[in-house]
Amino acid sequence: MQRIFPILTWLSTYKRAYFLKDLIAGLTVGIVLVPQGMAYAMIAGLPPVYGLYASLFPVITYAFLGTSRKIAVGPVAMDSLLVAAGLGTLAISGVENYIAMVVVLALMVGAIQFLLGLFRMGFLVNFLSKPVISGFTSAAAVIIILSQLKHLLGTEIAGSNKFHQLLQNAIQKFGDTNPYDLGIGLLGIVLIIVFKKWNKNIPIILIIVVLGILGVYLLDLKMYGIELVGDVPQGLPSFTVPDVKLEYVQSLWPIAIALALVGYLEAISIGKALEEKGGEETIVANQELIALGTSNMIGSLFQAYPVTASFSRSAINYETGAKTLLSSLFSVALVVITLLFLTPVFQYLPNAILASIIMVSVFGLIDVKYAKSLWTNRRDEFIILIITFLSTLFIGITVGILIGVLCSLLLMVYRTSNPHFAVLGNIRNSDYYKNIRRFGDEVQVRDDLLIVRFDAQLYFGNAAYFKKELLRHVAAKGNSLKAVILNAEAINYIDATGADMLTKLIHEIHAMGLQFYIAGAIGPTRDVIFSSGIINELHKEYLFVKTKEAVSFYDDPNKVSIVGCRVAYENSRRN
Structure with missing residues (x-):
């Protein structure tokens, strides 16, 4: 009532x-x-x-x-x-x-x-x-x-x-x-x-x-x-x-x-x-x-x-x-x-x-x-x-x-089509990965590894922007780059256009001789990764719960591959 x-x-x-x-x-x-x-x-x-x-x-x-x-x-x-x-x-x-x-x-x-x-x-x-x-x-x-x-x-x-x-009317009177x-x-x-x-x-x-x-x-x-x-x-x-x-x-x-x-x-x-x-x-x-x-x-x-x-x-x-x-x-x-x-x-x-x-x-x-x-x-x-x-x-x-x-x-459309795109580095003596522009000398940046974070949903309005920014940073790293890690914690949704672009982009990066990893994807995003076919290009062993696991896998694949993949896969099914 x-x-x-x-x-x-x-x-x-x-x-x-x-x-x-x-x-x-x-x-x-x-x-x-x-x-x-x-x-x-x-x-x-x-x-x-x-x-x-x-x-x-x-x-x-x-x-x-x-x-x-x-x-x-x-x-x-x-x-x-x-x-x-x-x-x-x-x-x-x-x-x-x-x-x-x-x-x-x-x-x-x-x-x-x-x-x-x-x-x-x-x-x-x-x-x-x-x-x-x-x-x-x-x-x-x-x-x-x-x-x-x-x-x-x-x-x-x-x-x-x-x-x-x-x-004008008031002045006249x-x-x-x-x-x-x-x-x-x-x-x-x-x-x-x-x-x-x-x-x-x-x-x-x-x-x-x-x-x-x-x-x-x-x-x-x-x-x-x-x-x-x-x-x-x-x-x-x-x-x-x-x-x-x-x-x-x-x-x-x-x-x-x-x-x-x-x-x-x-x-x-x-x-x-x-x-x-x-x-x-x-x-x-x-x-x-x-x-x-x-x-x-x-x-x-x-x-x-x-x-x-x-x-x-x-x-x-x-x-x-x-x-x-x-x-x-x-x-x-x-x-x-x-x-x-x-x-x-x-x-x-x-x-x-x-x-x-x-x-x-x-x-x-x-x-x-x-x-x-x-x-x-x-x-x-x-x-x-x-x-x-x-x-x-x-x-x-x-x-x-x-x-x-x-x-x-x-x-709002402009902001979502040009969202924050950050390059991450490891905070010294910790497991945290933060924006290198904000933390400066406190972070370690590796020449052979590019870690990025995209702070928005990935949809038709910003898919081209995401691809352009990622490839720009890849090119800036030069021949020393060996792998790319996408921190997907802030990506709460991927639409059909975004999924298609990401699949093709992963394929393009693989063609460059580079490896590609995704870390921190939340449940709904992982569902899209599996249902849209992204996982077929990415492969399950390259999907991780945390960025540090992806880095550890890159450094030593035999150390965390089974654990990282299993946790990521199970969480994607539960959530």
Whole structure:
């Protein structure tokens, strides 16, 4: 049951000390969720109230089924843009038909995600390396900060998911800045930063929201043109089965697949980023697909549009100290209370206050320290981080993370096709054989013997590289060379191409008048050596468990040939 309902896992170990933190985090996220939900619904081309509908049952469902304890699920800007872009290409007449298609879209997105989870396709998350996640989250944080400038400046700034467009639009509108909005927003930013450094336990975000509402109401700041959240429509969504029509499905399946994959990648990348910062690992990729899919399907029954993890609200949830998904239920409770009773209160909340909360929260996700560490120690992975960062900034959030994943795969392919190839020598007065480049004068190198180690699986991508490197070292030894020993400890698999190449290479080395030995092959590799026919060219007596046995056999064949061969052969059969 805990695997099906992860809520049972953390609920059984829930501590009393968590309650206040979850309550504060949930209420804070809920306060942001109300205006954000309405704004995102408008981006999707829907009436504002549908953003609140998407903030109810999908969030509740995820709280029961989700494995990340920090992310905040609900309507998000990216999915809203994709909904608007996808449906904007269709000829839809009337608001009611548009809403009907959006609800069906949510159902389809949920079904796709659920099926992917059911068939255990969550392994896709394994291709999200830490440099990709760091680059993506840092760039997305910058974009979100810039997207809040319109509220901070109190002026209309055209939205975009590209850094340069957002910056250009903001500069063009800078002259229209409302000084009162700017003053309130900057004051909010300063208060949050100061109080967080002074005492993190003070719920400063909740405090400035209350102060903002009271300030506008008591001082009548509305007369100065300050942008407020405004009226919030009342009423809860009713249960309605989506009207699934064949023509809807035919029209919507491409955008549904895109939304399903993008939503999953957003949720996983945000969840893993917060896990890295929090030092805990709870996310189960396949269960996340099922949780998101079920959330979207149930949401469609209550007139919600597609949801996923929110970058800004997840950051707020983390920064305010949320411990479990109980915080999400508190957010939902606030949305419900707001819809039913508190709409007159929230209409006085300045948008600049919300902007200050979001800006400070997501700024903490810009990880400069990790980028510096990669620059110092791993330049190749630093390049991956920068490519992901710049792609996300200038091309788009979705494309950015996909480019990052592609670059990571290319780097992985490059590394496996050009793996570490070491020449070994005997450590003086020991049985150990180590890399001559690392141990220098401590190793003995023999002119008549070449001992090499290949630190990767031997497959079609690096078979040619292996052959080229081995023959290069053979040629470098010259006429004094009598035998070659391959230390195969690090070769965990040999595919058909690798086996064919190795067989021909052994034959070629034998034709040079040299002997060839294999030592240290693990069980699965020995199985391939026997099953692929390599052993027919190598011969059983030249397969050894340890490098020192191969060397001893080369020096004196009568000394260890029987023992070495027998042990190697028996182990290959057992393992």
